[in-house]
Amino acid sequence: MMNETQMLISLGGYVDVVKYRYVYFVLWFIVYVLILCCNLTIIYIIWIHRNLHEPMYIFIAALSLNSLLFSTAIYPKMFVDVLSHRQSVSHSACLLQSFFFYTLGGSDFLLLSALAFDRYVAICKPLQYATTMGTTSVTIFLVLAWFLPACQIGVGTAVRGEQKLCHFILKGIFCNNSVQKLYCVKQRFLTVWGLFVLANISLIPVLFILFTYIKIFMVAYRSCGEVRKKAAETCLPHLMVLISFSCLCGFDVIIARLESDLSKTVRLIMSVQIVVYNPLFNPIIYGVKMKEIWKHIKRLLLCGTHHPISQKRSESSH
Template sequence: MDNVSTVRLFTLSGLNETMTFRLTLFSLTLVYYCLILFFNISIILIIVLDSNLHEPMYILLCSFCFNALYGTAGFYPKFLIDLQTTSPEISYDACLLQAFIMYSFACSDLSILAVMAYDRYLAICQPLHYHSIMTKKRLSQLVCFSWLTPCCILGINIALTSQLTLCSSHIHRLFCANWIIVKLRCITSDTSVHNVIAYATIIIYFCHGIFIVWTYMHMVKTCVRSKEDRGRFLQTCVPHLASMLTFVFTILFDVMHMRFGSDYLPHHFQNFIAIEFLLFPPFVNPLIYGFKLTKIRNRIGGLVYVRKSK
């Protein structure tokens, strides 16, 4: 056992079995991260610079892309540094910060998806009241909700974790996660409060999922009656639905594996499950919205056409 008073540095052993492929992995990761930055920043700039896109749906999409930049910044730079070292390490404080960023990012994604579902519900099911309900004030409140709620919940989780007495400094992962740090506690440490907060968090975001399903049931029911509404649903809701399914599957695999997963699975597969929510949603979402939403697609097409003309 490590002396609990000196556990101020964690070792990350998730890369132990990839020593011979580190240069290739570093190159691919760097290119992939640059693409994530390029796609998300491009969507943000297109929305910010085009006044025709200053509508609730696009502002929420902009928030979605900002969240992707926030979450990936907590993983990729550190991961790229770790690929260049033989024994990756992270300080105790940096580990807690990374754990906070990883899962506040994931929770914010689900909160933003819930707010986007609410926006589409109003636009399709209550079009006559849409502008009176989705005012600038209401929109700013919803955006703040989607960011502050996850930060508060995860802040409480991390604060509780920081009070634990740890008896190990070895993290068998590519990055720090709150539950993994909790599992390093000494046997004498009480985690009953952690379990209560963890289950409360699961219930809160399960309710987010129920709300999204409820809004889609109403939208589908409404769209069946009108050809115009069906077109609007396919145009604006299908990208949102694709983003939601991508997020749910990736985060569900990670949470289930972290809580109940077997250590007998191949190590590479465990790493893949752990970082799925950092691989697919931040990369796929801007592509889905960029190609599917007409205004953004036309804006991108206009920029490409102007560049070719020059």
């Protein structure tokens, strides 16, 4: 007899997939390629230019890496689904996809918190910046940003893996919190643990970010024009990313809680925004709004014949 982890779950979130399967595939493929190109460009530029080897840019590169991993956990499976006669996933693969979905989402919030703290120290306590945001501090922030969400999400994933399925149709195009509605019994532990994890990796980081930016803008308002300009140039892109990401996380909660009250088309549109908007537009926001990154992108586009190795050496000599 097939065990629980091998049982197939049907993905019922597509609209007219038989009729539009090639439209879906082309759109997914274009978006995935754009996500790869945009995020790899940000990572590449930060990696080769020594003047970008600072905490803020390292955290931005980590966010782009997160977007790459997030998209790779979602899009290849969607390619297979739209070209298949049956859109389905095994219970174990569904849990694995959900694990990466929420782990990387939690990492984004913690990385944005690290960015907020970096900007707070740089603008509010500039004399302490070199000692506070050293290599060791940056490494600790990066490790915690990936380790804490993975551990906390992993606990819930392991418990779900032991539960019995009574329903086998998921009203979505990928595995998220909606999978909870497939189990025979709703465990109180998972509900409490889910709220604990939600607070730890999203609500508390958001409150921390808002607190730090309020302090930053208070200091900038009382300071000279140069400080205000620095705050606007470096903080506004992070706030734009935070606001958009928080809205998309809200979509995920709405889909999971109100899926029976939403039409299939509305659920599909909201699901698509979750997996398209953030991974694609974050690197664009950072690429256009961050002055130093944009400068190197323009140089990369306009001076394609300039060898990056020689440029790296020239920067090292300065």
